[in-house]
Amino acid sequence: MRGKFSGWDDTIAALATPQGVGAIGVIRVSGAGSFTMVNALFPSKNLMEQASHTLHVGLLKQGAVVLDEVVLALFKGPRSYTGEDVIEISCHGSNYIQEQILQALVQQGARIAKPGEFTQRAFLNGKLDLAQAEAVADLIASNTEASKKTSIQQMRGGFSHALKDIRDQLLSFSALIELELDFSQEDVEFADRTQFFALLKEAQQKVGALLSSFALGNVIKNGVQVAIIGKPNAGKSTLLNTLLNEERAIVSDIAGTTRDTIEETLNINGILFRLVDTAGIREHTNDIIEGFGVERSLEKMRSADIVLYLFDVQTNTDADLQEITAMLQQEQIRYILVGNKADGDAGMYASKYTSAENIIYISARNKQNIATLTQALYSTTVQDATIGEQTIITNARHVAALEKIQDAITEIMQGMEQGLSGDLLSLDIKTCLHYLGEITGEITNEDQLDYIFSKFCIGK
């Protein structure tokens, strides 16, 4: 019986490293025919006789033509990434050479792999679970160091490990509830409701912590939207250029030079920031709020993770600033206040703007104090979290499941407060375990019974 993935039995090949010129590139070949095919191109040794997990240096030749000098890494299935026979060919990093090698493999009978096909095979061969496969997809798509770290941690099961605590908590909770039900006639001591509550509370806190890590996880995966907002000619484009160290936006002293929204990315300590320089918010009025082009600016600010409010320390009054901060706070927007064109003594400005704290004074044009600003951006984003050690959720499916778990826990707690019987509570417990199962694998009633029998003397 053939599944919907056509060509299941064939051998696939593709470049496993990014396209482009580099020192080396790796071509991966996977499938039942990988050894025969590569062997036909590798005259110096008979690969069929070599052990798995060995390296072999030699010339890759098509007939008499030398394609490249390569290193072959042999992995025999199932001990390989995909679970099939795999050979990884490390060749020189030239598009031309790689193309030649792939062509030679195709002539041997291989097929060029579709995007994600190696991972798909690994998943179907049971080498990765769904969470791991998703992490690989994230890893491939990740383009910053922090993002890669989280993906790698998830791929190694770090995420599942964090969930294990929650799983254990819920398992013992549900088992204790079942104990009351199935073994109410036994001579065992039943946990009192305060103990149940404590167990649930703990689980709830852990789920909560994981959920709140999602915001950070999302940021790591997708980048942080930073909107640079300010009155016309506050120096927004200059600041953007300074941050990027490149002359991307057109800079002039004429207000409103920026015609379109410009988005650029900036990498600070491994986190990706998407900087948006908003144009079109200039209006024909000097009123601050009106000058913002209220609706559009607000929309921009709301969709941003962080707003950099830039103002000209030469022209802006404290009252102006007060009005702005009041609005940002009312909208619950995270913001950093940046006083621009502050070439002189910072203390002087601090006494001028008494309505707000934590203003960062910079000079975008003279590149003064820019590091303080980038540091502020970074710390506002990660707050106290340590990337790489903490378990961070980046996957929307996991978040959806965790949210449902959290809802179910809340319902269980409410039920307990109403004095609901355990058999009715167990409906919400089941929901909870079901969603947990979507991430970690199921908690079965056998698990519950095992727990009970190991902890309590059952049976008259």
Place this chain on the structure above:
Amino acid sequence: MFQEYDVIVVGAGHAGCEAAASAANLGSKVLLITMNMQTIAQMSCNPAMGGIAKGQIVREIDALGGYSGIVTDKSLLQFRMLNRSKGPAMWSPRAQSDRMLFAITWREMLEQTPNVDFYQDMVKSIIIENECACGVVTGLGHSIRSKAVVVTSGTFLNGIIHIGEKQFGGGRVAEKAATGITEQLIEYGFESDRLKTGTPPRVDGRSLDYTKMEEQSGDEEITGFSYLDIPKIAPNMQRSCFITYTNSTVHDILKTGFDRSPMFSGRIDGVGPRYCPSIEDKINRFSDRDRHQIFVEPEGFNTVEIYVNGFSTSLPEEVQIQALRKIDGFENAKIFRPGYAIEYDYFPPTQLKHSLETKLVKNLFFAGQVNGTTGYEEAACQGLMAGINAHQAVKNLEPLILKRSEAYIGVLIDDLISKGTDEPYRMFTSRAEYRTLLRQDNADLRLTEKSYELGLASEERMQQVAEKKEAVKKISALLKEIYIQPNEIADYLTSINSAQLSEKYKASKILLRPDVDIISLFNAVPVLKEKTKDYSKEELEQAEIQIKYERYIEKENELVQKLSGLEELIIPDNFNYDKINSLSNEALQKFKKIKPRTLGQAGRISGVNPSDVQILMVYMGR
């Protein structure tokens, strides 16, 4: 000497009796073969039926037209509805039975069932022709032909009894073991393994001091097991059970026998149940506990024999009696029969189909302990299903298969054949994912119609179910229609410490309050009482449960709907798992062996990961 039968049932315990009754009542000509006509329907262990989850099973057996519920009602010593303080899904009927009366009643009912013949002999092999069971050969050398065979051998196949260092063959103490079937079927290609169970000593009730024990009496009202109106003893006639405890002196004495215990010396290979451990096992595994509960159960109205529940043991007899006598109230105890452990053959139930027919041999059915279960109720319900399905097979009709969402029986059989078991399998409510639906109060509403359609449940039962449904509908409609004014029930609400109504409320809404029950509510509101005076208490309670727990019942129904997708994805019979090299090795082996019928069942097999099921789904083109 023998006519050709439709169905031969081998063994006359709880499974065998139900199998014979159901096949015969459906119209099959049945021969029930037992090694001893005097021991039909023995309660080999404690004299009790029902309990949590087990009581629900007996109600299901009754709703389907089996006899266990009726027999239990006719032989009650004591009746209790357990877990009353919990939700209705947990209410579980439990009975102490008069052991001798129970067995006699069963035999009488079978003797009065047309189409059941009896024969006393030992079956030593099954006649198998063309991969189909078609009779048995007995120890006396008779070949008896039939179209189907149901094996319910209990603990008799190669049974070995252990008491201390003594060990001898036997199916129960003082009864011979059965031989032949295991060897023949292993030869044929079946797998067999050993399990262990045990039983406590029986003592002389006249030698006990009950004043040192705590009395546990029966309910004031006996609702019983059968949905039919079976005459039962008067509540004030019930016998009490008594509770006492072991102590550290008892434990110390027991420990002196550990070196001669067959459990600890390795003479017993079979695996015993974790939830029914011997007293030596309890002391060993839970050494921090300084006492264990002992439940003293009377064996009958006309005997002084007492069952010492909680003291199952295979230690030497003198250790048993010495230790017993250190228990409060047992100082002068006289022993009637010592406790013992028994090892026996079972056939891992993954070799069965949902119909309880073996995969290897057509028209051969297994039921009861031979499938690795423990408990009278578990055995009886399998016997009932095997009897029904043997009849269906003989008549070339579709088997009756109950879903996990329909009955505990469905859960039990699906668990057995999908997961197998390596310890004696007992039912718990936690094994059922749809516990709220599988209640003891609605087994008739769930199951009687199915059985009636087959021709098993009687017209009388069906009629009763139809009436109950109709009544419940009318009561519910009434409750959802009638408004109650605050002053009408002010006194009642005060009396139960419930908040007063601020305005008029629908009666159904008031019933949602946890402390309000339908009978008291009706007593408080004369108009309601008047309008419902023709309904029985059972009908009123059924309506109450359906209204009070509607939210939960609905929730579970939704879950059934949601998960029914996988249950309906049938895996073709000849599906070639070997082609899928992406399956984990364990899943591959399990799938090939168990041949799950649906993707839902595939997912329940132990050792199968969700990813294996996803892979299967991909291959099946989903």
